[in-house]
Amino acid sequence: MQVLDRRKAMSITPLFRLAFRPFFLGGCLLALLAIPLWLLALAGDAGWQPAGGWLAWHRHELLFGFALAIIGGFLLTAVQTWTGRPGISGMPLAVLAGVWLAARLAWLFNLPWPLLAVLELSFPLAVAGLMGWTLWKVRQQRNYPIVLVLLLLTLADGLSLYGLLRADEGWQRQAVLSGLWLVAAMMGLIGGRVIPFFTQRGLGRTEAVKPWPWLDHLLLGGSAGVALLYASGLALTASLWVGLLFGLLGLGHLLRLVRWHDRGLWRVPLLWSLHLAYAWLAVACLGMALWHFGAPLNPSLAVHALTVGAMGGLILAMIARVSLGHTGRPLTPPKGMPLAFALLNLACLSRVLLVLVWPYAALWLAGLCWTLGLGLYLWRYAPMLWRARVDGHPG
Numbered sequence: 377m378q379v380l381d382r383r384k385a386m387s388i389t390p391l392f393r394l395a396f397r398p399f400f401l402g403g404c405l406l407a408l409l410a411i412p413l414w415l416l417a418l419a420g421d422a423g424w425q426p427a428g429g430w431l432a433w434h435r436h437e438l439l440f441g442f443a444l445a446i447i448g449g450f451l452l453t454a455v456q457t458w459t460g461r462p463g464i465s466g467m468p469l470a471v472l473a474g475v476w477l478a479a480r481l482a483w484l485f486n487l488p489w490p491l492l493a494v495l496e497l498s499f500p501l502a503v504a505g506l507m508g509w510t511l512w513k514v515r516q517q518r519n520y521p522i523v524l525v526l527l528l529l530t531l532a533d534g535l536s537l538y539g540l541l542r543a544d545e546g547w548q549r550q551a552v553l554s555g556l557w558l559v560a561a562m563m564g565l566i567g568g569r570v571i572p573f574f575t576q577r578g579l580g581r582t583e584a585v586k587p588w589p590w591l592d593h594l595l596l597g598g599s600a601g602v603a604l605l606y607a608s609g610l611a612l613t614a615s616l617w618v619g620l621l622f623g624l625l626g627l628g629h630l631l632r633l634v635r636w637h638d639r640g641l642w643r644v645p646l647l648w649s650l651h652l653a654y655a656w657l658a659v660a661c662l663g664m665a666l667w668h669f670g671a672p673l674n675p676s677l678a679v680h681a682l683t684v685g686a687m688g689g690l691i692l693a694m695i696a697r698v699s700l701g702h703t704g705r706p707l708t709p710p711k712g713m714p715l716a717f718a719l720l721n722l723a724c725l726s727r728v729l730l731v732l733v734w735p736y737a738a739l740w741l742a743g744l745c746w747t748l749g750l751g752l753y754l755w756r757y758a759p760m761l762w763r764a765r766v767d768g769h770p771g
Contacts, residue, residue: 385770388466391762394456394771395464396702398473399449400695401754401761406480407442407688408750410434411743418739427486428540428548435552438683440496440533441480443559446691448476448503450566451522453702455507459514464506475499493537500530521565521596528603529558535607546609554607556682561599563657563690564629568592571650572636574697578647578707579640591628598625619668626661633658645709649693649717656685656724677728684746685724692720692753703760704767710756719749 391397416422417430426433456463464472479495481487504526511519532555539547568587576584598621605611611618633655641647663678696716700707723745730738765771 382770385465386764389470390764392467392469392473393465393764394702395452395469395472396449396695396698397761398469399445399452399476400699401758402473402477403442403445403449403691404695404750404754406445407438408747408754410437410442411746415740415743425486426484427482427489427492432540432545432548433483435549436536437480437483439552439555439559440500440529440536441483443687443691444500444503444529444533445476446695447526447559447562448499450694450698451507451526452503453698455510455519458519459510459516461510461513463510472499472502475502489537489541492540496537497530497534500526500533504530522562525558525562525565525600528600529555532558532603532607550606550609550612553611553679554603556679556687557599557603557606559687560657560660560682561596561603563654563686564595564599565592567650567654567657567690568595568632570694571654574650575636575638575641575647578644579638581638585635591631595625595628595632598628614668614670616668619665622661622665622668626658626665629654629658629661645714645717646693646697646707649689649696649720652717652721653686653689653693656681656689659728660686677731680727681724684727684742685721688746689717689720689724692716692749696753696757699757699760702765702771703763704765704769704771705760712752712756716749716752719745719752723749 385393391401413422414430414434417434422430428436452464455461475495476499479492479499482492482495504523507519507526508523511523532551534551535554536548536551539545539549539551572584572587575581602611602618602621602625605618605621633651636651641651660678660682663673663681664675667673667675667678696709696713697707700709723742726738726742726745730741
């Protein structure tokens with residue numbers, strides 16, 4: 377980096393030097409507040425109604441608010457490393473973060489639909505556009521599928537907005553379920569690359585487990601196919617063929633876990649947290665397969681294995697590691713983070729299993745564990761996100 381470029385980079389407020397900073401911070405703050413608000417709404421103690429009502433808000437915001445913020449922050453940071461081109465920073469990043477925040481407030485306080493729609497769709501479109509442009513400039517075709525998934529997520533968000541406009545709960549539900557399985561596709565795509573790499577680096581092994589391209593393509597295409605089936609409504613009723621697809625996905629994810637496994641990973645919190653989160657992805661797929669095969673299960677249990685265990689767990693594990701590396705710190709999590717990882721897994725166990733025995737208590741326990749886990753992350757990492765790197769480098 378030239379001297380003038382370095383001076384310019386160092387003059388930027390630390391919070392807006394790289395995309396992971398505002399979006400990891402903002403996304404986790406949203407997730408920290410969203411579950412207590414949802415539980416208060418369930419108890420009848422919320423004093424107002426967000427756009428579409430509390431159930432619609434709960435479903436939408438944890439996906440298109442929280443998860444998409446983390447995905448955007450991660451990708452817009454990683455693309456700089458992948459391509460060698462500067463990532464978004466400074467005022468453009470501050471504006472993008474402001475758009476994301478404005479959309480969250482618009483949903484929460486039920487602002488007029490046209491304004492809500494513009495704010496809501498601007499963020500994923502901007503992330504997809506920035507990713508696509510940066511990758512295209514260096515013709516990095518390997519990562520083009522990421523842009524496609526981002527565009528499909530934008531379409532799913534648009535479908536949710538259409539359902540909101542029509543006051544059609546069915547369209548909103550289809551949109552969210554479609555979006556969730558697109559996030560599952562993204563988790564499989566990114567997780568399939570970084571989990572074996574992080575495991576190899578974290579344990580000092582000579583090389584990472586080599587990917588099987590056929591399995592990677594199967595999991596990506598299958599997850600995207602499930603998302604399209606939900607968007608069309610075809611996956612909302614039990615179907616043998618959809619069950620077979622879910623079963624295939626679940627077995628594929630389990631096969632990956634078996635191939636990646638190393639006994640040493642259970643001594644490293646930044647590794648076992650990743651592997652456990654990925655295991656919940658397999659559980660979610662197999663749970664949906666059982667429901668489609670006719671098992672007397674509530675599909676909501678599998679959905680929450682996906683959202684709380686896989687999505688929430690993988691996000692927490694990833695941002696705990698990425699935040700350390702990109703702020704110039706050793707890859708050793710601060711005190712309390714192993715507990716945070718455990719709390720997210722306990723939240724999932726409570727929401728998926730204990731809820732069958734103690735429905736009301738398990739919901740509150742899951743909410744408490746989720747909130748404490750994310751609270752621990754924010755307590756330990758928020759100062760890292762709004763302060764400059766400790767090694768004096770830009771970023």
